[in-house]
């Protein structure tokens with residue numbers, strides 16, 4: 001948009017990265033998208049990060065055709081907190097379920113308001129520590145950690161306070177929505193815009209190496225051995241993965257910490273509407289005990305906590321009377337285990353895990369246990385992806401969902417003209433990745449600080 005000559009080099013043959021799409025048996029699936037966060041509330045005005053991203057990318061917000069969630073729930077055994085896109089409803093749920101924590105919750109809201117989560121110099125603080133100091137009933141803190149960690153923590157069993165504040169705002173204060181075309185609604189206009197602006201986009205073009213001289217990147221070598229030069233480079237493949245590209249030139253030996261948290265997800269396509277089974281909620285975040293567990297499991301999967309998503313329960317009028325719908329279930333999974341299986345073991349383990357994941361999810365869905373057999377006979381197909389799949393298609397070390405626990409807010413690297421954008425810059429999710437990219441392009445390329 002500002003006169004720079006730009007080339008995009010992408011290793012995969014499809015756009016979207018962790019938030020891509022695929023087709024199986026004639027059906028289209030989104031890989032990532034459970035929810036577009038930051039759905040602007042009527043009073044969020046121009047400050048809404050999603051509206052800001054659309055404005056800066058010149059994509060009309062209305063063209064995304066986003067529809068809000070119905071109701072979602074955080075469920076820890078017998079304790080539930082429900083939420084929708086009305087923040088007052090969420091507050092009322094907290095006050096109803098944790099009446100003694102009413103003032104403490106207000107104190108948390110004030111603390112978050114006073115904290116500049118978007119600052120590049122933000123301190124690294126433990127949210128678990130902060131929440132346990134604020135609440136007298138630790139369960140409330142654990143319940144708030146669950147959705148925020150699942151939607152953006154690169155650390156195990158905690159989330160840094162800045163990311164917590166951003167995600168709390170994105171999920172609860174603003175809200176969740178889904179475009180009626182799924183992730184393509186966001187990707188297609190971006191691709192069209194890129195083409196319209198004459199940006200060259202090379203797919204199947206993995207970068208193998210970045211050469212440098214005196215701390216300046218000089219050459220980009222593709223896996224095909226083709227060589228490109230550029231005055232400035234923005235890398236969105238992750239901090240550890242980017243370091244590997246320029247460390248191979250032996251001029252640097254930086255090694256950031258690899259992320260470990262990854263997931264398995266099983267998607268069941270079933271005949272009918274979710275409401276036929278009495279399932280009217282959009283997302284359920286669950287945890288079996290009073291202490292939230294968010295870590296790489298020792299075995300291939302951890303069923304004790306997870307996320308259940310019914311994408312057809314967004315309030316899209318086209319979802320009325322639909323003939324088939326999807327149930328998506330996500331659980332923590334161990335990358336090394338999944339990569340150690342041979343082909344047969346991998347297939348078998350995927351099937352077994354998918355079945356256990358469904359059984360567990362039924363126990364958190366209304367009448368789930370009773371409906372199990374009906375649901376299984378209504379199931380038309382199932383597809384399951386694992387940390388191995390995530391690694392295969394995005395090349396993130398350990399199939400890590402949210403990259404490295406070490407984030408670089410400024411986007412700088414040891415090479416003067418190489419910058420990071422996306423997850424490892426510390427801006428999370430679809431909206432975060434877009435805004436982070438815009439910030440790096442503005443602050444490092446167009447108006448260097």
Ligand SMILES: Cc1cc2nc3c(=O)[nH]c(=O)nc-3n(C[C@H](O)[C@H](O)[C@H](O)COP(=O)(O)OP(=O)(O)OC[C@H]3O[C@@H](n4cnc5c(N)ncnc54)[C@H](O)[C@@H]3O)c2cc1C
Nearest residue numbers: 011017018019032033034035206207237422423429430433
């Ligand atoms: C199962 C799942 C569910 C999710 N659900 C949601 C959700 O509901 N809402 C939400 O907001 N976010 C969600 N996310 C998170 C979201 O997908 C990520 O935060 C976002 O995609 C990060 O964008 P990114 O640009 O930083 O990196 P990525 O999306 O990882 O993109 C990196 C790109 O770099 C390419 N690449 C890697 N190595 C090379 C190389 N050497 N050369 C060239 N190209 C390379 C990859 O192919 C990829 O296209 C989900 C993620 C997953 C996996």
